[in-house]
Amino acid sequence: MSTNSKAPIGIFDSGIGGLTVAKAVAKALPNEDIIYFGDTARVPYGIKSEETVREYALQITDFLLSKGVKMILIACNTVSASAKNEIKEKTGSLPVLDVITSGTEMALSQTPNDHVGVIGTLATVNSKAYEKSIHALDSKIKVTQQACPLLVPLAEEGWIDNEVATKTLESYLSVFDNSDINSLILGCTHYPLFKKAIPSILKSDTIKIIDSADSIALTAKNTLNALELLNTEGGDFQCFVSDRPQRFQELAERFLGRKISDVVITHL
Missing domain, CATH: 3.40.50.1860 (Rossmann fold)
Known part of the structure; x- marks a missing residue:
């Protein structure tokens, strides 16, 4: 060191x-x-x-x-x-x-928090890394994940606030419609670029958006x-x-x- x-x-x-x-x-x-x-x-x-x-x-x-x-x-x-x-x-x-350890710790610091949503790349979601990290600290918390593979190329191209980005987010985030998630972890460092748009698409002002940065x-x-x-x-x-x-x-x-x-x- x-x-x-x-x-x-x-x-x-x-x-x-x-x-x-x-x-x-x-x-x-x-x-x-x-x-x-x-x-x-x-x-x-x-x-x-x-x-x-x-x-x-x-x-x-x-x-x-x-x-x-x-x-x-x-x-x-x-x-x-x-x-x-x-x-x-x-x-x-x-x-x-x-960022996974940091994001997990921030999400679990929210009160109450018995259901955490996670959006990430295919690799991150398939690895269940966030689910494992969360359950290592509290096995009772429910975790709902959604892969959002198109968000990275959209962010790389600077398409973060146009109609294509909005429709893509709406499609991906629909999995959380009528859910009871307390917080949503942005499980990719590209995703905070969409942070302003996500709350309105989630149709909830009580869900905490977790930016692990x-x-x-x-x-x-x-x-x-x-x-x-x-x-x-x-x-x-x-x-x-x-x-x-x-x-x-x-x-x-x-x-x-x-x-x-x-x-x-x-x-x-």
Whole structure:
């Protein structure tokens, strides 16, 4: 584990969706340097096998370790479901946080909460990772899941508030009509881009929308504080991608709401 407080935090995702985590971390920890990697050449991960996802995730982990990071945040639900243990084995004592654990903890902190809804990629839903994570903490909670595979490509194209996005959300979220879910976990880091539209489609103002980006940012802050690794002098933000850097930068600046420096293409 790095004992250098000035070392960067490493964050990675299959594409641009993990920037929702990077944005939350930058807000919670404005003095931390962040290195973000988006695997834009191989997105989406949600339709790939667990074996393939693990291979990709470990390649990215090696890249982040080569950058001397002091912590790794898995900002991809599919990787969290498929490769979290393998990443932790490779990184040893280096803190590794994931969005599934953070999202679960935030959902269960809501009161009352005896029925949790989850939307995610096919891989995340099929793995039942959220269901397992929730039941590990409370076996009595009912979990209803819905795969939403089209939301990732819509988010990647910036189609988050048009008629196509609305109709797609309506179709996917209809499974929760007349349900008694207390909270809905956005089980993919692309999905917070649709956060404004989801409540009205759910036809309920009492369902809590769980954005694990906020939760993992808080966990990162608490972890670094406990390890006495908080940076007080940083704030740099670097982006690396495996393909399409100009397109990534265009969308990233839209999603982050600010300009970013050059996006560097990196072949793993």
